[in-house]
Amino acid sequence: MPEPEVLTDQSDPAVQRLADLAKPARGAVRTAIVEDLEPLVQALRAGVRFVEVYGDSIREFPADLAALCTEHGVPVRLVDPAVLTKVFRSEKRPKVFGVANVPAPARFSALAEGTGDVLVLDGVKIVGNIGAIVRTAVGLGARGVVLVDSDLPTIADRRVVRASRGHVFSVPVLLETRERVARWLGESGLRVVDVDMDGSLSPESLGDLEEDVALLLGAEKTGASDVLQDLATQTVSVPIDSRVESLNVSVVAGIVLYARSRRRP
Secondary structure, rough: OOOEEEEOOOHHHHHHHHHHHHHHOOOOEEEEEEHHHHHHHHHHOOOEEEEEEEEOOOOOOHHHHHHHHHHHHEEEEEOOOHHHHHHOOOOOOOEEEEEOOOOOOOOOOHHHOOOOOOEEOOOOOOOHHHHHHHHHHHHOOOOOOEOOOOOOOOOOOOHHHHOOOOHHHOOOEEEHHHHHHHHHHHOOOEEEEEEOOOOOOOOOHHOOOOOOEEEEEEEEOOEEOOHOOOOOOOEEEEOOOOOOOOOOOOHHHHHHHHHHHHOOO
């Protein structure tokens, strides 16, 4: 890789553009910041197109990331620490980050092409939980994740990208309305299994279902909406000690996805 240019001028228009991108997104965006090494690597491997990748000028640029940038034709620039402070303000400064072209929103057709279970998260809004579930879904072979009433304007939200370690780009993640999801589930032929505190199935018996299913999970306190629960033909619950009121939704998702993964060689 040729010696990268160092961005040192805080008044450079490029610095202001980066500072604008670092602010929370309030609507659909075309470009977004992906920060830290693993999310960058996973996003590049998933085929996300990057405008540029940046590194802290006082740190050694990671060799594996440099190789990937060269392979994908992505320019690399280094940034002076004072400029990084201006861009990210009081936040923790990432050692590396990139400006990515946000992929087009995934559609239901992307789910029709794959195999594996589909996770439907209804009313799950905590971005850390969403990111953790997406990462687990990739790791345990799910076909995709559908987000309903998540309050996210884009899957490229920096917090979700960070929490998923970049895997939000590795599998179809849809932002959909409850009505459209209900219609798609009715047409898809997938058996809908509601993951609920009072389910009749155990995770072990859930693993015995041979066909792909749609796993419906709601927020920890409220569960899924009646509109989607009414589509479920079976329910599953994770037995827990009575001293514990409930489990975090990302933990439950991991348990049921692992139970489902046991049916594959």
